[in-house]
Amino acid sequence: MAASSQTLPPKPDFSKYLPLYRTILAANWEEALIFFNQDAATIRSPLNNYLETALHIAAKAGNALFMEKLVALLLDHELSPRDDYGSTPLHIAARLGNIEVAHILVRRNSNLLYLHNNYGLFPIHYAVRNHRKSKDAILYFLGVTRDDEYGQPNPYAGPTGVSLLVALIEYKFYDLALQLVVSYPDLGRHNSLTGDMSALDAIVLSDCSIINKHTLNFWQSFIFYCVSKAESTTSPPIFHLISLLQWLARKNRDIVNKMALHHQVVKLLKCLCDQLKTLDETQVISLTTRHALFEATSLDIWPFILNIAEAYPMSVYFVNNMGQNILHVAVMNRSENVFNLVCGTSVLMAYLPDNRDFYKNNTLHFAAKLAPLHKLNLVSGAALQMQRELQWFKEVKKITPSKYLSSRNEDEKTPSMVFTEEHKELKEAGEKWMKDTATSCTIAAALIVTVVFAAAITVPGGNSGENGLPIFTNHNAFTIFGISNAASLFTSATSLLVFLCILTSRYAEEDFLYALPKRLIIGLFTLILSIIFMMIAFSATVYLVFGQNRRGVLIIVALFACLPVTSFVLLQFPLFVALVSSTYGRGIFDQRGIPQLLY
Incomplete structure (x- = not known):
C-alpha cells in the first residue's frame, strides 16, 4: 500500500x-x-x-x-x-x-x-x-x-538500404535510385526496415511516373509518342523529324520532365525485376510483390505487370485476399491497358476468365459493378459515362465463358442484375443530361427554323411589281442567299426533329450504347451546319441591301458573322468530338501497341 x-x-x-x-x-x-x-x-x-x-x-x-x-x-x-x-x-x-x-x-x-x-x-x-x-x-x-x-x-545493405532506396523512389529521384540498385543488387531482394515495403511497392505507390495516357493531354501524348518512336529509330532520313519533335518537346517543359522520369523509372523497374529471377516463390511473395502487383493493376500501370510477369511468370496467377486475379481487378478498376495486355496473351486468356472470387463473382460481375469515380470522371457527361460502362460490359462479355454469362454470385445475382442495380443512378443522371442537352438545342434549332423560314418568304430587296420576281434575282449574292437559307432551313429542321426524338426516347440501358449518342451526334452536326448556313445567308442579305460595290461592307459583315459560328463551335465541338470518338472511334479496347507477356 x-x-x-x-x-x-x-x-x-x-x-x-x-x-x-x-x-x-x-x-x-x-x-x-x-x-x-x-x-x-x-x-x-x-x-x-x-x-x-x-x-x-x-x-x-x-x-x-x-x-x-x-x-x-x-x-x-x-x-x-x-x-x-x-x-x-x-x-x-x-x-x-x-x-x-x-x-x-x-x-x-x-x-x-x-x-x-x-x-x-x-x-x-x-x-x-x-x-x-x-x-x-x-x-x-x-x-x-x-x-x-x-x-x-x-x-546501404539489407533492409536499411531498401529504406533508403524506397525514399529515393518516393521522392522521384529515380536516377539516384537506379545508381543505388546497380551498386547494390541485393536491394531488390529485401523489404524496408518496417517490413511492409519493397522497392517495387514504392514504384507503384509513388504516383508512378510510368506515363499513363490519361495523365497527358492530346499534344503531350502526340509528342511523347513521336519522340519515343524517333529515339528508338536510327534511320538517317528521319533525322530532321527527330530534331523537330525534340524541339517541340523542349517547348513543353512538363512533357520533357515526364519523359525523363518515365525513362528513368522504366530502367529502374527493369533492373529490380531482373533480380526477382533469382528468387523462389516464397521469397517473391515475402517481398510483398503480390500487393504491388494488384496495386499496379488497379492503377493501370501495365509496364509493371509486364516486367513482373517476365521476371516471375507465376505472379500473374496470384490472387488477392478475396480470391480475385489480375483480370478481375483490372476490370473492376477499368484498367484498360492491363485488360488489353491480358486479352492479348493467349496463355492468360485460357485460365483467368474461368476464375471466380470467394463470393462467386466472375469477370462479368466485376464489369457490371460501377466504375470508380476517378475513372468515371475521365469522360464528361453522365450519358457518355453510361456509354463507357456499357462498352466495358459488352467487351468483357466477349471473353467471359458462356457458362458464366447468367451465373449467380453469392447474393444470387446475375451480371445483368448487378449492372442494372449498380448503374441505376448513373442511368437516371444520363437520361437527365441527355434531355437537358436536347432541350437546349431544340430551342436553338426552333429559333433558327423560324428565322430562316421567315427570310425565305420575305426575300431581300422585295419583289418586282411587274412580274413578282425578286429584284435581286440576277445577282450572284442572291443565289448564295437562296441556297444557304434553304440549307439552313433543312438542317435546322432535321436537327429539331432529331432532338425531339431524343426527348421522346425510352432511355433503356442499351440505348446509351449507340442509339442515343448517334442521335445526339446527328443533332449537333446538323445544328452546327444550320448556324453556318444561316450566317452565310444573313451576310449575303446585308451585302445585297447595303454593300453593292462596297467590298468593305462584305468584309466587316463576314468577320462579325464568324463570331456566333466560332463561339458555338468552340463551346460544342469538344462534346461533338467526344461523342464521335466514344461511339465510332477505335476505342479503349485495343491490343495493338501493348507487348504480350513473354513465356
Missing part, C-alpha cells in the same frame, strides 16, 4: 532554458555565449521536453557561422547527443537539407554518419527526405557516407 502511494518524480522544468532556446534559433552568438558562460552545463544539457540540446536547436536554425562557433566549444564525442527520437544534430541538418551545417559536423566527427536513431534510420535517410527537396544535399551525403568504413554499419 505504501509503495502504491509513492509519487512519480517531478518532470524537469525546462522553462528556464526558453530564453536560450530563442537565442539559438535567432543565431545570436553573443547572447548565447553569455548563457554558456553563466552555466557551462547548458551547452550539453537538454533544453526542452524533446531532449534537444543546443546542437539540435542550432542545426534547426541552420546558421553555419553559429554552428561553427558552437562546435568549437565541444569535443568530438560530444557532437552526437540524442533527442527523444534518438536523432543526432546531423539527422536534423540532413532533414533540413543544410549542407553547410552537415559539413561542419561531419568534418569534426565522421562517425556521426553511421549513427542511427530509434527507427534505425541514418542521416542519409533524412537527407533523401530533406524539406528542401534538394538533390545536392542527397549527393553530398551519398558522397561522404561510405559502405566500407571500418567498424561502422553499412547504411
